[in-house]
Amino acid sequence: MAPIRMNALFFASAFVLLSCQSTPERPAPGQPPVTDPTPPVTQPPGNPTWSFDSSGHAQLDAWRADFAPRAYAAGHSKDVIHSVLDGIEPMRQFLSVSSAPVDQAEFSKPIWDYVDDTVSASRLSTGRQKLANDTALFDALERTYGVQKAYLAAIWGMETSYGAVIGNFDAPSTLASMAAEGRRQSFAERELMALMTILTAGDAYRHELIAGWAGAMGQTQFMPTTYVAYAVDWTGDGTKDVWRARADALASAANYLQASGWRPGEPSLVEVSLPTPFNYSYANGQKQPTSTWAALGVTPATGGVIDPAGIGQSELWLPAGAAGPAFLLYPNFDVIKTYNRADSYALSVSLIAEGVQNRPAPAGAWPRDIDRLNIEEIKRLQSALNQLGYSAGPVDGIAGRGTRNALQSFQIAAGMLADGFPTRRALAAVEGAL
Ligand SMILES: [Ca+2]
Incomplete structure (x- = not known):
């Protein structure tokens, strides 16, 4: 680390x-x-004096x-x-x-x-x-x-x-x-x-x-x-x-x-494939019954079933938006996050756990050439979402769950593909609504 x-x-x-x-x-x-x-101890009466060499x-x-x-x-x-x-x-x-200047x-x-x-x-x-x-x-x-x-x-x-x-x-x-x-x-x-x-x-x-x-x-x-x-x-x-x-x-x-x-015995996540088109308003933060995912056409990306442990409900998570891999998150994903609160950390632990069992993941490709936002642009996005009443949280340039959920709410209201992923196109749409 x-x-x-x-x-x-x-x-x-x-x-x-x-x-x-x-x-x-x-x-x-x-x-x-x-x-x-x-x-560990009960102190004797009186206050000791303290003397340390200077650091x-x-x-x-x-x-x-x-x-x-x-x-x-x-x-x-x-x-x-x-x-x-x-x-x-x-x-x-x-x-x-x-004294290093922040790279804008x-x-x-x-x-x-x-x-x-x-x-x-x-x-x-x-x-x-x-x-x-x-x-x-x-x-x-x-x-x-x-x-x-x-x-x-x-x-x-x-x-x-x-x-x-x-x-x-x-x-x-x-x-x-x-x-x-x-x-x-x-x-x-x-x-x-x-x-x-x-x-x-x-x-x-x-x-x-x-x-x-x-x-x-x-x-x-x-x-x-x-x-x-x-x-x-x-x-x-x-x-x-x-x-x-x-x-x-x-x-x-x-x-x-x-x-x-x-x-x-339960997995922390299962990678899935989504049909086209797909209603992305179901993604990120809302748990749904396994039967709902099945009815929406969600299928396992690498074989097996989408709920191998019979847990019954899960969250659909798109860490890189609609263009990237998709995962159903199960309760152990959150347990991993007690070790380190970052979703990215829990994802990597989960993928290593799959990988050491010779189950390659993710199968879905990352959208490496997507027009991502830099920190200043994310701040603009957060500010605009806040002005529009979507509660993106602090304007800190970090697109965490709060920012993404706010963007997703905006996208749903605007009838856009609602994956909550901050791209230039999303920024233009949000700023255009001011
Ligand atoms: Ca020991």
């Missing part, structure tokens, strides 16, 4: 990491049902001087607080001011580029090897947690290329820098206190707290609070070593997915 763009959009709603046309948020794995870590960054030092007594008041021991906060360093992704013609990354990058042939072949090499482990995890092994492998592959790239940031430094920066202070402080809980529990040594740039740790990239709540010692050696023990990391991810509502 690596940030694609770092600019003013960065903290708009969460982390802009997966900068795609759909929801570009990167809230870091796990968006845990946040529980404050259990205070060389005044804002970080000032934040630390303020935070340490609060962490102590929350029940963490002085030794553990020092262990986490001594030696932290300012991380420039949070604590420097970028910048395009958000199209979802097919993201899928190309993340669902690569090498990632699929490596995933098949990993599944073959560790059959007993994956089978046991699937039996225990009910999460199909192909999806576990897909998460592992997406997050860290099967443990090969777990990040090389010091988790306390990156979270402290995030806290000192201010906009995500309470989130980052909660995560830092979870790191203190991890050290107190003896699950890791201070120097082992290695993370990605936003504080997610280990082979399946758990935020510290997610780790505290869901990490598992599958190997039975007494530590939840999500960094070095793939079995611990995979079991932790499976445990988290199960707790997030994973439905055993």
Whole structure:
């Protein structure tokens, strides 16, 4: 995982990491049902004094001087607080001011580029090897947690290329820098206190707290609070070593997915073909019974049936509009999004899960030469839709679900092909209605 763009959009709603046309948020794995870590100790009476060597960054030092007594008041021991906060360093992704001008013609990354990058042939072949090499482990995890092994492998592959790239940031430094920066202070402080809980529990040594740039740790990239709540010692050696023990990391991810509502044996999506013509007003956001899709002429794109698990209803999703592939989304798609809220992320995990089972997807071609809008044009589209009363949401240049649903409502009212996909033609129609 690596940030694609770092600019003013960065903290708009969460982390802009997966900068795609759909929801570009990167809230870091796990968006845990946040529980404050259990205070590990009862403090002796009296307030200790705090002294830290300067980090060389005044804002970080000032934040630390303020935070340490609060962490102590929350029940963490002085030794553990020092262990986490001594030696932290300012991380420039949070604590420097970028002077780089924003490229006014910048395009958000199209979802097919993201899928190309993340669902690569090498990632699929490596995933098949990993599944073959560790059959007993994956089978046991699937039996225990009910999460199909192909999806576990897909998460592992997406997050860290099967443990090969777990990040090389010091988790306390990156979270402290995030806290000192201010906009995500309470989130980052909660995560830092979870790191203190991890050290107190003896699950890791201070120097082992290695993370990605936003504080997610280990082979399946758990935020510290997610780790505290869901990490598992599958190997039975007494530590939840999500960094070095793939079995611990995979079991932790499976445990988290199960707790997030994973439905055993069900697919997250099924690629489908649509008849021509098709009433696209059914797409994007409205669940329909399987029988309705069948009556509308929706058929499986690559064989089988459109509802193999008999789930009964699903949403038709067109990530690149009418000209691209179409998918029926099932409840496990949303469970994957508890790991990372971006639709694009859940799509890639789903496609990797298909791919490692030798089911090539998507069968439908991406509309790579479509006249996509750049960020400024998307802002114009959002502004015009808002002026027309279609509630596109904030004018941020990101065509997420809110913008697409607003465009789709406009298209329906205007009698246009209503796929909600922002193209120049759509922009011209919307601005023409002002
Ligand atoms: Ca272990």
